Amino acid sequence: MSRGSVLIVEDEHFLGSNLQEYLRRRGWNAQLARTGEHALAEYERTRPCVVLMDYELPDMDGFQILGAMRAREDVCGCVMMTAHTSESVVWRAGEQQVQHVLHKPFPLAEMEKWLLAASSTCTCGTHDA
Template sequence: MSTPDAPPPPPPPPAPPSGGRELGVLVVDDDFMVASIHSRFVERAVGFRVVGVVATGEGALAEVERLTPDLVLLDVHLPDVDGIEVLRRLRAAGNDVGVVMVTAAREADTVRAAVAGGAAHYLVKPFEADDLLWRLEAFRAARAALEGAVRPAQEQIDAAFAPGGRTSPAPLPKGLSRETAGTVLAALDGGAERSAAECAELVGVSRVSARRYLEHFVADGQALVRLQYGGSGRPERRYRRA
């Protein structure tokens, strides 16, 4: 009696963007269940991983010092030191770790204090995974814009500042997913210029799907495209970050 074929192994997890390391995220929230949900959201983002979860402001300061994360998801309402004070203390100590305020607080003074403290984004609870994912993508893009640059050009500086200025992601065309979009866009990080076929191979989607995402990013202003001529065939479309 023949045995059924074994199911194929699951595909490997996507590699960090442009072959770089994953960005570590510290989640700070005094509600255990909320912190767990936010941690799961982060783990869905390509190129990010949760390195710690704490429930207090003092704990956040200690873990930032110990773990040196790249990004902190920071609640405002904490049982000891509020998130704005944590942000101020980090900056006063010369720590430029990325901070995304993740909170139910929406008072104008609190938002202004977060901006003055150098928070990259301010996300009001409750929110969906996509609301956080595109902000993580924007944070990564801003970091990538200056990687390896001692004296960055104006366009690199603009790219470092531009992602934080967006208030909402452009809607994706029907049939495209926000998670796959983030993975495709990440393939252009670090100044890479790629064709749709190259992106498709990196991400694990079809060339047609990759091109749909890439053309969306061009229309949205997040990517640029140029035609590369060579041989007798049609010119190749090459994409890079805007």
């Protein structure tokens, strides 16, 4: 049974690959993008119901990517990951309707719990959880 579609946006190779493998084993249709530009292309191609977004990427930050994704009429849920937690990031995440901010390192079960919750906000038509 599929839990839904997720786009993982993470530039750190080892972490991104591990998150993708874990989520696939848990029944998610998980795609991985390592840059903001790649994330936007994958978002267009796959139309995920939820995005697991790293805050800092080499070419843009997670809020810039999320803003470009949400400029469309459909809406995906978002869970943000960051090792650089600050009040301003958490505040901005709330303002951008990010469902949760995960502080690296985080338990995988907690990540999946928040992905499931965030995927329920999907209006893109590909939600199959």
